[in-house]
Amino acid sequence: MSEETRYMENELLNLLDAFKELNSDLDVKVVFQNIILQMAKLLDAEAGTLWVTDPDRDVIKATAVYGPTSSNILKVELKMDEGIVGKVICSGKLQLISDVSTDPAWAPRVDKDSGFTTKSMLTVPLIAKGKAIGAMQLLNKKNGQNFTRKDAQMALVLANQSALALYNSQMFEEIQNINLSMIRTLAKTLDKRDPYTAGHSERVATYSKWMALKIGLDTKTCEELYKAALLHDIGKIGIPDEILRKPTKLSNEEYEIIKKHPEIGADILSTMEPKRTIMNAVETARYHHERLNGSGYPDQLAGKEIPLFAKIVGIADTFDAMTTDRPYNKGLSYHEAAKELMTCKDTHFDEALVIAFLTALEERKYITIEEGHALEGR
Ligand SMILES: [Fe+2]
Known part of the structure:
Protein backbone atom coordinates (compact mmCIF):
# COMPACT_ATOMS: atom_id res chain seq x y z
CA MET A 1 0.00 0.00 0.00
CA SER A 2 1.47 3.37 -0.97
CA GLU A 3 2.16 6.12 1.58
CA GLU A 4 -0.61 8.25 0.09
CA THR A 5 -3.20 5.44 0.17
CA ARG A 6 -2.31 4.65 3.77
CA TYR A 7 -2.70 8.33 4.68
CA MET A 8 -6.09 8.49 2.93
CA GLU A 9 -7.27 5.34 4.66
CA ASN A 10 -6.26 6.73 8.03
CA GLU A 11 -8.03 10.05 7.40
CA LEU A 12 -11.14 8.24 6.20
CA LEU A 13 -11.21 6.18 9.39
CA ASN A 14 -10.90 9.37 11.44
CA LEU A 15 -13.79 10.86 9.53
CA LEU A 16 -15.95 7.78 10.03
CA ASP A 17 -15.19 7.98 13.76
CA ALA A 18 -16.35 11.60 13.72
CA PHE A 19 -19.58 10.47 12.05
CA LYS A 20 -20.17 7.79 14.64
CA GLU A 21 -20.30 10.64 17.17
CA LEU A 22 -23.41 11.96 15.40
CA ASN A 23 -25.42 9.28 17.19
CA SER A 24 -23.81 9.97 20.56
CA ASP A 25 -24.92 12.24 23.40
CA LEU A 26 -22.35 14.85 22.43
CA ASP A 27 -23.39 18.40 21.59
CA VAL A 28 -24.08 18.43 17.84
CA LYS A 29 -21.91 21.56 17.42
CA VAL A 30 -18.89 19.73 18.87
CA VAL A 31 -19.49 16.79 16.54
CA PHE A 32 -19.77 19.11 13.51
CA GLN A 33 -16.54 20.79 14.50
CA ASN A 34 -14.82 17.41 14.37
CA ILE A 35 -16.48 16.46 11.07
CA ILE A 36 -15.42 19.65 9.30
CA GLU A 46 -6.99 24.62 3.82
CA ALA A 47 -10.27 25.50 5.50
CA GLY A 48 -13.87 24.36 5.89
CA THR A 49 -17.14 25.79 7.16
CA LEU A 50 -20.47 24.26 8.04
CA TRP A 51 -23.24 26.79 7.42
CA VAL A 52 -26.70 26.40 8.95
CA THR A 53 -29.84 28.39 8.16
CA ASP A 54 -31.68 30.25 10.93
CA THR A 69 -9.14 32.39 10.36
CA SER A 70 -11.83 30.17 11.89
CA SER A 71 -12.69 32.42 14.85
CA ASN A 72 -13.43 35.33 12.48
CA ILE A 73 -15.67 33.19 10.24
CA LEU A 74 -17.84 32.21 13.23
CA LYS A 75 -18.97 35.84 13.50
CA VAL A 76 -20.07 36.00 9.84
CA GLU A 77 -23.77 35.85 8.95
CA LEU A 78 -25.10 35.74 5.40
CA LYS A 79 -28.47 36.64 3.97
CA MET A 80 -30.47 33.59 2.84
CA ASP A 81 -29.60 34.14 -0.84
CA GLU A 82 -26.16 35.66 -0.35
CA GLY A 83 -23.00 34.28 -1.96
CA ILE A 84 -22.27 30.79 -3.16
CA VAL A 85 -23.54 29.29 0.12
CA GLY A 86 -26.89 31.06 -0.38
CA LYS A 87 -27.01 29.83 -4.00
CA VAL A 88 -26.32 26.21 -2.94
CA ILE A 89 -28.94 26.34 -0.17
CA CYS A 90 -31.59 27.96 -2.41
CA SER A 91 -30.99 25.57 -5.34
CA GLY A 92 -30.08 22.44 -3.35
CA LYS A 93 -27.26 21.84 -5.87
CA LEU A 94 -23.55 21.51 -5.16
CA GLN A 95 -21.02 23.99 -6.58
CA LEU A 96 -17.51 23.09 -7.64
CA ILE A 97 -15.51 26.25 -8.39
CA SER A 98 -11.84 26.48 -9.33
CA ASP A 99 -11.54 30.28 -9.00
CA VAL A 100 -14.19 32.06 -6.94
CA SER A 101 -13.19 35.55 -8.16
CA THR A 102 -14.68 34.72 -11.57
CA ASP A 103 -17.99 33.47 -10.13
CA PRO A 104 -20.80 36.07 -10.22
CA ALA A 105 -22.42 34.64 -7.04
CA TRP A 106 -19.22 35.01 -4.97
CA ALA A 107 -19.63 37.31 -1.94
CA PRO A 108 -16.14 38.73 -1.23
CA ARG A 109 -17.52 40.16 2.06
CA VAL A 110 -16.81 36.85 3.83
CA ASP A 111 -13.11 36.98 2.94
CA LYS A 112 -12.98 40.69 3.82
CA ASP A 113 -14.56 40.02 7.24
CA SER A 114 -12.45 36.96 8.01
CA GLY A 115 -9.09 37.88 6.49
CA PHE A 116 -8.94 34.61 4.49
CA THR A 117 -8.22 34.46 0.75
CA THR A 118 -10.44 31.95 -1.02
CA LYS A 119 -9.39 30.49 -4.34
CA SER A 120 -10.95 27.11 -5.09
CA MET A 121 -14.14 25.99 -3.39
CA LEU A 122 -16.44 23.02 -2.98
CA THR A 123 -19.90 23.68 -1.49
CA VAL A 124 -22.48 20.93 -0.94
CA PRO A 125 -26.00 21.36 0.44
CA LEU A 126 -27.18 19.74 3.69
CA ILE A 127 -30.54 18.30 2.69
CA ALA A 128 -32.94 16.79 5.22
CA ALA A 135 -24.23 23.78 3.46
CA MET A 136 -20.80 22.29 3.92
CA GLN A 137 -18.00 24.26 2.33
CA LEU A 138 -14.36 23.32 1.73
CA LEU A 139 -11.90 25.99 0.66
CA ASN A 140 -8.57 26.02 -1.22
CA LYS A 141 -7.40 22.56 -2.18
CA LYS A 142 -3.78 22.42 -1.08
CA ASN A 143 -0.86 22.57 -3.56
CA GLY A 144 -2.89 24.85 -5.83
CA GLN A 145 -5.03 21.99 -7.16
CA ASN A 146 -8.78 22.06 -7.71
CA PHE A 147 -11.42 19.99 -5.94
CA SER A 162 -24.71 15.51 8.81
CA ALA A 163 -27.97 16.99 7.54
CA LEU A 164 -30.01 14.25 9.17
CA ALA A 165 -28.22 14.66 12.51
CA LEU A 166 -28.63 18.44 12.31
CA TYR A 167 -32.33 18.10 11.50
CA ASN A 168 -32.86 15.74 14.46
CA SER A 169 -31.03 18.02 16.86
CA GLN A 170 -33.00 21.07 15.63
CA MET A 171 -36.28 19.18 16.06
CA PHE A 172 -35.27 18.06 19.55
CA GLU A 173 -34.37 21.63 20.53
CA GLU A 174 -37.65 22.92 19.12
CA ILE A 175 -39.67 20.34 21.04
CA GLN A 176 -37.76 21.19 24.24
CA ASN A 177 -38.49 24.90 23.71
CA ILE A 178 -42.19 24.27 23.06
CA ASN A 179 -42.31 22.05 26.15
CA LEU A 180 -40.67 24.69 28.40
CA SER A 181 -42.81 27.54 27.05
CA MET A 182 -45.97 25.48 27.66
CA ILE A 183 -44.87 24.73 31.23
CA ARG A 184 -44.11 28.44 31.77
CA THR A 185 -47.50 29.44 30.39
CA LEU A 186 -49.20 26.93 32.68
CA ALA A 187 -47.28 28.27 35.71
CA LYS A 188 -48.07 31.87 34.76
CA THR A 189 -51.77 31.07 34.34
CA LEU A 190 -51.75 29.62 37.84
CA ASP A 191 -49.87 32.58 39.33
CA LYS A 192 -52.35 35.00 37.72
CA ARG A 193 -55.21 33.41 39.65
CA ASP A 194 -53.72 34.52 42.93
CA PRO A 195 -52.92 38.25 42.73
CA TYR A 196 -50.84 38.09 45.92
CA THR A 197 -48.38 35.56 44.63
CA ALA A 198 -47.66 36.91 41.14
CA GLY A 199 -44.48 35.38 39.75
CA HIS A 200 -44.27 32.82 42.59
CA SER A 201 -43.64 29.78 40.37
CA GLU A 202 -40.91 31.51 38.30
CA ARG A 203 -39.14 32.72 41.45
CA VAL A 204 -39.31 29.29 43.12
CA ALA A 205 -37.90 27.76 39.91
CA THR A 206 -35.07 30.31 39.87
CA TYR A 207 -34.17 29.78 43.56
CA SER A 208 -34.25 26.00 43.01
CA LYS A 209 -31.84 26.34 40.09
CA TRP A 210 -29.46 28.46 42.19
CA MET A 211 -29.40 25.68 44.80
CA ALA A 212 -28.97 22.95 42.20
CA LEU A 213 -26.02 24.69 40.58
CA LYS A 214 -24.44 25.19 44.00
CA ILE A 215 -24.62 21.49 44.85
CA GLY A 216 -23.17 20.62 41.47
CA LEU A 217 -26.12 19.01 39.65
CA ASP A 218 -25.47 18.66 35.92
CA THR A 219 -27.09 20.96 33.35
CA LYS A 220 -29.70 18.42 32.26
CA THR A 221 -30.81 17.75 35.86
CA CYS A 222 -30.89 21.51 36.59
CA GLU A 223 -33.22 22.01 33.63
CA GLU A 224 -35.45 19.17 34.75
CA LEU A 225 -35.59 20.62 38.26
CA TYR A 226 -36.42 24.07 36.85
CA LYS A 227 -39.43 22.65 35.01
CA ALA A 228 -40.56 20.60 38.03
CA ALA A 229 -40.29 23.71 40.23
CA LEU A 230 -42.36 25.75 37.78
CA LEU A 231 -45.13 23.17 38.16
CA HIS A 232 -44.84 22.52 41.93
CA ASP A 233 -48.09 24.33 42.84
CA ILE A 234 -50.09 23.30 39.76
CA GLY A 235 -52.57 21.52 42.08
CA LYS A 236 -53.81 24.94 43.24
CA ILE A 237 -55.84 24.93 40.01
CA GLY A 238 -58.20 22.63 41.93
CA ILE A 239 -58.60 25.00 44.92
CA PRO A 240 -61.69 27.28 44.85
CA ASP A 241 -61.13 31.00 44.18
CA GLU A 242 -62.70 32.14 47.45
CA ILE A 243 -60.00 30.26 49.36
CA LEU A 244 -57.05 30.80 47.01
CA ARG A 245 -57.71 34.52 46.55
CA LYS A 246 -58.85 35.23 50.11
CA PRO A 247 -57.10 38.44 51.25
CA THR A 248 -57.41 37.62 54.97
CA LYS A 249 -56.01 34.73 57.02
CA LEU A 250 -57.43 31.28 56.25
CA SER A 251 -59.56 29.36 58.74
CA ASN A 252 -58.43 25.87 59.78
CA GLU A 253 -60.99 24.27 57.44
CA GLU A 254 -59.84 26.44 54.54
CA TYR A 255 -56.22 25.59 55.28
CA GLU A 256 -57.10 21.87 55.16
CA ALA A 266 -49.41 15.09 41.36
CA ASP A 267 -52.64 13.66 39.97
CA ILE A 268 -52.84 16.27 37.20
CA LEU A 269 -49.19 15.83 36.19
CA SER A 270 -49.34 12.04 36.28
CA THR A 271 -51.56 12.11 33.20
CA MET A 272 -48.78 13.71 31.15
CA GLU A 273 -46.60 11.64 28.80
CA PRO A 274 -43.96 10.28 28.58
CA LYS A 275 -44.17 9.11 32.21
CA ARG A 276 -40.43 8.76 32.78
CA THR A 277 -39.79 12.44 31.92
CA ILE A 278 -42.61 13.76 34.11
CA MET A 279 -41.91 11.53 37.12
CA ASN A 280 -39.72 14.09 38.91
CA ALA A 281 -42.33 16.81 38.43
CA VAL A 282 -45.05 14.52 39.83
CA GLU A 283 -42.95 13.81 42.93
CA THR A 284 -42.03 17.47 43.38
CA ALA A 285 -45.68 18.53 43.21
CA ARG A 286 -46.67 15.86 45.73
CA TYR A 287 -43.79 16.17 48.22
CA HIS A 288 -42.72 19.84 48.27
CA HIS A 289 -44.55 20.38 51.60
CA GLU A 290 -42.95 17.36 53.28
CA ARG A 291 -40.47 18.26 56.00
CA PRO A 307 -36.92 13.15 46.97
CA LEU A 308 -34.11 15.66 46.33
CA PHE A 309 -36.15 17.85 43.95
CA ALA A 310 -38.94 18.15 46.54
CA LYS A 311 -36.43 19.08 49.27
CA ILE A 312 -34.93 21.81 47.08
CA VAL A 313 -38.29 23.19 45.96
CA GLY A 314 -39.57 23.05 49.57
CA ILE A 315 -36.81 25.46 50.65
CA ALA A 316 -37.30 27.74 47.62
CA ASP A 317 -41.07 27.76 48.15
CA THR A 318 -40.79 28.64 51.86
CA LYS A 339 -31.90 33.59 59.03
CA GLU A 340 -35.32 31.95 59.39
CA LEU A 341 -34.28 29.13 57.07
CA MET A 342 -31.20 28.53 59.22
CA THR A 343 -33.35 28.09 62.33
CA CYS A 344 -35.33 25.36 60.51
CA LYS A 345 -32.37 23.41 59.15
CA ASP A 346 -32.25 19.82 60.41
CA ILE A 369 -34.72 38.72 41.67
CA GLU A 370 -36.70 41.92 40.93
CA GLU A 371 -33.74 44.16 41.81
CA GLY A 372 -31.56 41.93 39.63
CA HIS A 373 -33.93 42.36 36.67
CA ALA A 374 -34.00 46.13 37.22
CA LEU A 375 -30.18 46.24 37.25
CA GLU A 376 -30.00 44.15 34.05
CA GLY A 377 -32.42 46.51 32.30
CA ARG A 378 -30.44 49.60 33.32
FE1 LIG B 1 -47.30 24.44 47.54
Whole structure:
Protein backbone atom coordinates (compact mmCIF):
# COMPACT_ATOMS: atom_id res chain seq x y z
CA MET A 1 0.00 0.00 0.00
CA SER A 2 1.47 3.37 -0.97
CA GLU A 3 2.16 6.12 1.58
CA GLU A 4 -0.61 8.25 0.09
CA THR A 5 -3.20 5.44 0.17
CA ARG A 6 -2.31 4.65 3.77
CA TYR A 7 -2.70 8.33 4.68
CA MET A 8 -6.09 8.49 2.93
CA GLU A 9 -7.27 5.34 4.66
CA ASN A 10 -6.26 6.73 8.03
CA GLU A 11 -8.03 10.05 7.40
CA LEU A 12 -11.14 8.24 6.20
CA LEU A 13 -11.21 6.18 9.39
CA ASN A 14 -10.90 9.37 11.44
CA LEU A 15 -13.79 10.86 9.53
CA LEU A 16 -15.95 7.78 10.03
CA ASP A 17 -15.19 7.98 13.76
CA ALA A 18 -16.35 11.60 13.72
CA PHE A 19 -19.58 10.47 12.05
CA LYS A 20 -20.17 7.79 14.64
CA GLU A 21 -20.30 10.64 17.17
CA LEU A 22 -23.41 11.96 15.40
CA ASN A 23 -25.42 9.28 17.19
CA SER A 24 -23.81 9.97 20.56
CA ASP A 25 -24.92 12.24 23.40
CA LEU A 26 -22.35 14.85 22.43
CA ASP A 27 -23.39 18.40 21.59
CA VAL A 28 -24.08 18.43 17.84
CA LYS A 29 -21.91 21.56 17.42
CA VAL A 30 -18.89 19.73 18.87
CA VAL A 31 -19.49 16.79 16.54
CA PHE A 32 -19.77 19.11 13.51
CA GLN A 33 -16.54 20.79 14.50
CA ASN A 34 -14.82 17.41 14.37
CA ILE A 35 -16.48 16.46 11.07
CA ILE A 36 -15.42 19.65 9.30
CA LEU A 37 -11.86 19.17 10.58
CA GLN A 38 -11.68 15.55 9.31
CA MET A 39 -13.36 16.47 6.01
CA ALA A 40 -10.83 19.25 5.39
CA LYS A 41 -7.97 16.85 6.11
CA LEU A 42 -9.39 14.09 3.90
CA LEU A 43 -10.05 16.38 0.93
CA ASP A 44 -6.80 18.26 1.50
CA ALA A 45 -8.51 21.62 2.03
CA GLU A 46 -6.99 24.62 3.82
CA ALA A 47 -10.27 25.50 5.50
CA GLY A 48 -13.87 24.36 5.89
CA THR A 49 -17.14 25.79 7.16
CA LEU A 50 -20.47 24.26 8.04
CA TRP A 51 -23.24 26.79 7.42
CA VAL A 52 -26.70 26.40 8.95
CA THR A 53 -29.84 28.39 8.16
CA ASP A 54 -31.68 30.25 10.93
CA PRO A 55 -35.21 30.63 9.53
CA ASP A 56 -36.37 32.74 12.51
CA ARG A 57 -33.80 35.42 11.69
CA ASP A 58 -33.63 34.79 7.95
CA VAL A 59 -29.84 34.33 7.96
CA ILE A 60 -27.21 31.64 7.35
CA LYS A 61 -24.76 31.21 10.22
CA ALA A 62 -21.33 29.55 10.40
CA THR A 63 -21.80 26.73 12.94
CA ALA A 64 -18.52 24.81 12.72
CA VAL A 65 -15.30 26.11 11.20
CA TYR A 66 -11.82 24.80 10.48
CA GLY A 67 -8.92 26.87 9.18
CA PRO A 68 -6.48 29.67 9.87
CA THR A 69 -9.14 32.39 10.36
CA SER A 70 -11.83 30.17 11.89
CA SER A 71 -12.69 32.42 14.85
CA ASN A 72 -13.43 35.33 12.48
CA ILE A 73 -15.67 33.19 10.24
CA LEU A 74 -17.84 32.21 13.23
CA LYS A 75 -18.97 35.84 13.50
CA VAL A 76 -20.07 36.00 9.84
CA GLU A 77 -23.77 35.85 8.95
CA LEU A 78 -25.10 35.74 5.40
CA LYS A 79 -28.47 36.64 3.97
CA MET A 80 -30.47 33.59 2.84
CA ASP A 81 -29.60 34.14 -0.84
CA GLU A 82 -26.16 35.66 -0.35
CA GLY A 83 -23.00 34.28 -1.96
CA ILE A 84 -22.27 30.79 -3.16
CA VAL A 85 -23.54 29.29 0.12
CA GLY A 86 -26.89 31.06 -0.38
CA LYS A 87 -27.01 29.83 -4.00
CA VAL A 88 -26.32 26.21 -2.94
CA ILE A 89 -28.94 26.34 -0.17
CA CYS A 90 -31.59 27.96 -2.41
CA SER A 91 -30.99 25.57 -5.34
CA GLY A 92 -30.08 22.44 -3.35
CA LYS A 93 -27.26 21.84 -5.87
CA LEU A 94 -23.55 21.51 -5.16
CA GLN A 95 -21.02 23.99 -6.58
CA LEU A 96 -17.51 23.09 -7.64
CA ILE A 97 -15.51 26.25 -8.39
CA SER A 98 -11.84 26.48 -9.33
CA ASP A 99 -11.54 30.28 -9.00
CA VAL A 100 -14.19 32.06 -6.94
CA SER A 101 -13.19 35.55 -8.16
CA THR A 102 -14.68 34.72 -11.57
CA ASP A 103 -17.99 33.47 -10.13
CA PRO A 104 -20.80 36.07 -10.22
CA ALA A 105 -22.42 34.64 -7.04
CA TRP A 106 -19.22 35.01 -4.97
CA ALA A 107 -19.63 37.31 -1.94
CA PRO A 108 -16.14 38.73 -1.23
CA ARG A 109 -17.52 40.16 2.06
CA VAL A 110 -16.81 36.85 3.83
CA ASP A 111 -13.11 36.98 2.94
CA LYS A 112 -12.98 40.69 3.82
CA ASP A 113 -14.56 40.02 7.24
CA SER A 114 -12.45 36.96 8.01
CA GLY A 115 -9.09 37.88 6.49
CA PHE A 116 -8.94 34.61 4.49
CA THR A 117 -8.22 34.46 0.75
CA THR A 118 -10.44 31.95 -1.02
CA LYS A 119 -9.39 30.49 -4.34
CA SER A 120 -10.95 27.11 -5.09
CA MET A 121 -14.14 25.99 -3.39
CA LEU A 122 -16.44 23.02 -2.98
CA THR A 123 -19.90 23.68 -1.49
CA VAL A 124 -22.48 20.93 -0.94
CA PRO A 125 -26.00 21.36 0.44
CA LEU A 126 -27.18 19.74 3.69
CA ILE A 127 -30.54 18.30 2.69
CA ALA A 128 -32.94 16.79 5.22
CA LYS A 129 -36.55 15.82 4.47
CA GLY A 130 -36.13 17.26 0.97
CA LYS A 131 -35.12 20.71 2.23
CA ALA A 132 -31.69 22.37 2.32
CA ILE A 133 -31.01 23.39 5.92
CA GLY A 134 -27.39 24.36 5.47
CA ALA A 135 -24.23 23.78 3.46
CA MET A 136 -20.80 22.29 3.92
CA GLN A 137 -18.00 24.26 2.33
CA LEU A 138 -14.36 23.32 1.73
CA LEU A 139 -11.90 25.99 0.66
CA ASN A 140 -8.57 26.02 -1.22
CA LYS A 141 -7.40 22.56 -2.18
CA LYS A 142 -3.78 22.42 -1.08
CA ASN A 143 -0.86 22.57 -3.56
CA GLY A 144 -2.89 24.85 -5.83
CA GLN A 145 -5.03 21.99 -7.16
CA ASN A 146 -8.78 22.06 -7.71
CA PHE A 147 -11.42 19.99 -5.94
CA THR A 148 -12.51 17.05 -8.09
CA ARG A 149 -15.87 15.40 -8.87
CA LYS A 150 -14.73 12.54 -6.62
CA ASP A 151 -14.19 15.01 -3.75
CA ALA A 152 -17.67 16.38 -4.39
CA GLN A 153 -19.27 12.92 -4.32
CA MET A 154 -17.57 12.07 -1.04
CA ALA A 155 -18.59 15.42 0.50
CA LEU A 156 -22.17 14.93 -0.66
CA VAL A 157 -22.53 11.51 0.96
CA LEU A 158 -21.15 12.82 4.26
CA ALA A 159 -23.21 16.02 4.06
CA ASN A 160 -26.38 13.93 3.88
CA GLN A 161 -25.47 12.18 7.15
CA SER A 162 -24.71 15.51 8.81
CA ALA A 163 -27.97 16.99 7.54
CA LEU A 164 -30.01 14.25 9.17
CA ALA A 165 -28.22 14.66 12.51
CA LEU A 166 -28.63 18.44 12.31
CA TYR A 167 -32.33 18.10 11.50
CA ASN A 168 -32.86 15.74 14.46
CA SER A 169 -31.03 18.02 16.86
CA GLN A 170 -33.00 21.07 15.63
CA MET A 171 -36.28 19.18 16.06
CA PHE A 172 -35.27 18.06 19.55
CA GLU A 173 -34.37 21.63 20.53
CA GLU A 174 -37.65 22.92 19.12
CA ILE A 175 -39.67 20.34 21.04
CA GLN A 176 -37.76 21.19 24.24
CA ASN A 177 -38.49 24.90 23.71
CA ILE A 178 -42.19 24.27 23.06
CA ASN A 179 -42.31 22.05 26.15
CA LEU A 180 -40.67 24.69 28.40
CA SER A 181 -42.81 27.54 27.05
CA MET A 182 -45.97 25.48 27.66
CA ILE A 183 -44.87 24.73 31.23
CA ARG A 184 -44.11 28.44 31.77
CA THR A 185 -47.50 29.44 30.39
CA LEU A 186 -49.20 26.93 32.68
CA ALA A 187 -47.28 28.27 35.71
CA LYS A 188 -48.07 31.87 34.76
CA THR A 189 -51.77 31.07 34.34
CA LEU A 190 -51.75 29.62 37.84
CA ASP A 191 -49.87 32.58 39.33
CA LYS A 192 -52.35 35.00 37.72
CA ARG A 193 -55.21 33.41 39.65
CA ASP A 194 -53.72 34.52 42.93
CA PRO A 195 -52.92 38.25 42.73
CA TYR A 196 -50.84 38.09 45.92
CA THR A 197 -48.38 35.56 44.63
CA ALA A 198 -47.66 36.91 41.14
CA GLY A 199 -44.48 35.38 39.75
CA HIS A 200 -44.27 32.82 42.59
CA SER A 201 -43.64 29.78 40.37
CA GLU A 202 -40.91 31.51 38.30
CA ARG A 203 -39.14 32.72 41.45
CA VAL A 204 -39.31 29.29 43.12
CA ALA A 205 -37.90 27.76 39.91
CA THR A 206 -35.07 30.31 39.87
CA TYR A 207 -34.17 29.78 43.56
CA SER A 208 -34.25 26.00 43.01
CA LYS A 209 -31.84 26.34 40.09
CA TRP A 210 -29.46 28.46 42.19
CA MET A 211 -29.40 25.68 44.80
CA ALA A 212 -28.97 22.95 42.20
CA LEU A 213 -26.02 24.69 40.58
CA LYS A 214 -24.44 25.19 44.00
CA ILE A 215 -24.62 21.49 44.85
CA GLY A 216 -23.17 20.62 41.47
CA LEU A 217 -26.12 19.01 39.65
CA ASP A 218 -25.47 18.66 35.92
CA THR A 219 -27.09 20.96 33.35
CA LYS A 220 -29.70 18.42 32.26
CA THR A 221 -30.81 17.75 35.86
CA CYS A 222 -30.89 21.51 36.59
CA GLU A 223 -33.22 22.01 33.63
CA GLU A 224 -35.45 19.17 34.75
CA LEU A 225 -35.59 20.62 38.26
CA TYR A 226 -36.42 24.07 36.85
CA LYS A 227 -39.43 22.65 35.01
CA ALA A 228 -40.56 20.60 38.03
CA ALA A 229 -40.29 23.71 40.23
CA LEU A 230 -42.36 25.75 37.78
CA LEU A 231 -45.13 23.17 38.16
CA HIS A 232 -44.84 22.52 41.93
CA ASP A 233 -48.09 24.33 42.84
CA ILE A 234 -50.09 23.30 39.76
CA GLY A 235 -52.57 21.52 42.08
CA LYS A 236 -53.81 24.94 43.24
CA ILE A 237 -55.84 24.93 40.01
CA GLY A 238 -58.20 22.63 41.93
CA ILE A 239 -58.60 25.00 44.92
CA PRO A 240 -61.69 27.28 44.85
CA ASP A 241 -61.13 31.00 44.18
CA GLU A 242 -62.70 32.14 47.45
CA ILE A 243 -60.00 30.26 49.36
CA LEU A 244 -57.05 30.80 47.01
CA ARG A 245 -57.71 34.52 46.55
CA LYS A 246 -58.85 35.23 50.11
CA PRO A 247 -57.10 38.44 51.25
CA THR A 248 -57.41 37.62 54.97
CA LYS A 249 -56.01 34.73 57.02
CA LEU A 250 -57.43 31.28 56.25
CA SER A 251 -59.56 29.36 58.74
CA ASN A 252 -58.43 25.87 59.78
CA GLU A 253 -60.99 24.27 57.44
CA GLU A 254 -59.84 26.44 54.54
CA TYR A 255 -56.22 25.59 55.28
CA GLU A 256 -57.10 21.87 55.16
CA ILE A 257 -58.53 22.41 51.67
CA ILE A 258 -55.39 24.28 50.53
CA LYS A 259 -53.32 21.36 51.85
CA LYS A 260 -54.87 19.14 49.19
CA HIS A 261 -53.01 20.93 46.37
CA PRO A 262 -49.93 18.62 46.39
CA GLU A 263 -52.06 15.53 45.75
CA ILE A 264 -54.18 17.32 43.15
CA GLY A 265 -51.00 18.54 41.43
CA ALA A 266 -49.41 15.09 41.36
CA ASP A 267 -52.64 13.66 39.97
CA ILE A 268 -52.84 16.27 37.20
CA LEU A 269 -49.19 15.83 36.19
CA SER A 270 -49.34 12.04 36.28
CA THR A 271 -51.56 12.11 33.20
CA MET A 272 -48.78 13.71 31.15
CA GLU A 273 -46.60 11.64 28.80
CA PRO A 274 -43.96 10.28 28.58
CA LYS A 275 -44.17 9.11 32.21
CA ARG A 276 -40.43 8.76 32.78
CA THR A 277 -39.79 12.44 31.92
CA ILE A 278 -42.61 13.76 34.11
CA MET A 279 -41.91 11.53 37.12
CA ASN A 280 -39.72 14.09 38.91
CA ALA A 281 -42.33 16.81 38.43
CA VAL A 282 -45.05 14.52 39.83
CA GLU A 283 -42.95 13.81 42.93
CA THR A 284 -42.03 17.47 43.38
CA ALA A 285 -45.68 18.53 43.21
CA ARG A 286 -46.67 15.86 45.73
CA TYR A 287 -43.79 16.17 48.22
CA HIS A 288 -42.72 19.84 48.27
CA HIS A 289 -44.55 20.38 51.60
CA GLU A 290 -42.95 17.36 53.28
CA ARG A 291 -40.47 18.26 56.00
CA LEU A 292 -37.29 16.52 57.19
CA ASN A 293 -38.72 15.62 60.63
CA GLY A 294 -41.92 14.16 59.17
CA SER A 295 -44.11 17.13 60.13
CA GLY A 296 -45.11 17.99 56.57
CA TYR A 297 -47.93 16.84 54.30
CA PRO A 298 -49.54 14.94 52.59
CA ASP A 299 -47.63 11.72 53.41
CA GLN A 300 -45.50 12.75 56.42
CA LEU A 301 -42.35 11.55 54.69
CA ALA A 302 -39.12 12.09 56.62
CA GLY A 303 -35.39 12.43 55.91
CA LYS A 304 -34.21 10.40 52.93
CA GLU A 305 -37.76 9.44 51.99
CA ILE A 306 -38.23 12.94 50.56
CA PRO A 307 -36.92 13.15 46.97
CA LEU A 308 -34.11 15.66 46.33
CA PHE A 309 -36.15 17.85 43.95
CA ALA A 310 -38.94 18.15 46.54
CA LYS A 311 -36.43 19.08 49.27
CA ILE A 312 -34.93 21.81 47.08
CA VAL A 313 -38.29 23.19 45.96
CA GLY A 314 -39.57 23.05 49.57
CA ILE A 315 -36.81 25.46 50.65
CA ALA A 316 -37.30 27.74 47.62
CA ASP A 317 -41.07 27.76 48.15
CA THR A 318 -40.79 28.64 51.86
CA PHE A 319 -38.24 31.36 51.14
CA ASP A 320 -40.51 32.93 48.52
CA ALA A 321 -43.55 32.73 50.82
CA MET A 322 -41.55 34.50 53.57
CA THR A 323 -40.25 37.26 51.29
CA THR A 324 -43.55 38.02 49.50
CA ASP A 325 -45.84 40.81 50.77
CA ARG A 326 -49.35 39.69 51.73
CA PRO A 327 -52.33 41.93 52.50
CA TYR A 328 -52.10 40.84 56.14
CA ASN A 329 -48.33 40.89 56.53
CA LYS A 330 -45.30 42.43 54.94
CA GLY A 331 -42.70 40.08 53.50
CA LEU A 332 -39.29 39.63 55.14
CA SER A 333 -36.07 40.86 53.54
CA TYR A 334 -33.77 38.24 51.95
CA HIS A 335 -31.44 38.56 54.97
CA GLU A 336 -34.25 37.99 57.48
CA ALA A 337 -35.72 35.05 55.55
CA ALA A 338 -32.26 33.47 55.23
CA LYS A 339 -31.90 33.59 59.03
CA GLU A 340 -35.32 31.95 59.39
CA LEU A 341 -34.28 29.13 57.07
CA MET A 342 -31.20 28.53 59.22
CA THR A 343 -33.35 28.09 62.33
CA CYS A 344 -35.33 25.36 60.51
CA LYS A 345 -32.37 23.41 59.15
CA ASP A 346 -32.25 19.82 60.41
CA THR A 347 -35.87 19.99 61.57
CA HIS A 348 -37.60 21.07 58.36
CA PHE A 349 -34.92 21.40 55.74
CA ASP A 350 -31.76 19.59 54.67
CA GLU A 351 -28.81 21.51 56.14
CA ALA A 352 -26.53 21.11 53.11
CA LEU A 353 -29.24 22.48 50.81
CA VAL A 354 -29.99 25.45 53.09
CA ILE A 355 -26.28 26.28 53.21
CA ALA A 356 -26.04 25.92 49.42
CA PHE A 357 -28.94 28.34 49.02
CA LEU A 358 -27.53 30.87 51.49
CA THR A 359 -24.17 30.70 49.68
CA ALA A 360 -25.97 31.42 46.40
CA LEU A 361 -27.76 34.40 48.02
CA GLU A 362 -24.48 35.65 49.44
CA GLU A 363 -22.80 35.41 46.02
CA ARG A 364 -25.63 37.48 44.59
CA LYS A 365 -25.11 39.99 47.45
CA TYR A 366 -28.69 39.37 48.61
CA ILE A 367 -29.98 41.26 45.58
CA THR A 368 -33.61 40.19 45.01
CA ILE A 369 -34.72 38.72 41.67
CA GLU A 370 -36.70 41.92 40.93
CA GLU A 371 -33.74 44.16 41.81
CA GLY A 372 -31.56 41.93 39.63
CA HIS A 373 -33.93 42.36 36.67
CA ALA A 374 -34.00 46.13 37.22
CA LEU A 375 -30.18 46.24 37.25
CA GLU A 376 -30.00 44.15 34.05
CA GLY A 377 -32.42 46.51 32.30
CA ARG A 378 -30.44 49.60 33.32
FE1 LIG B 1 -47.30 24.44 47.54
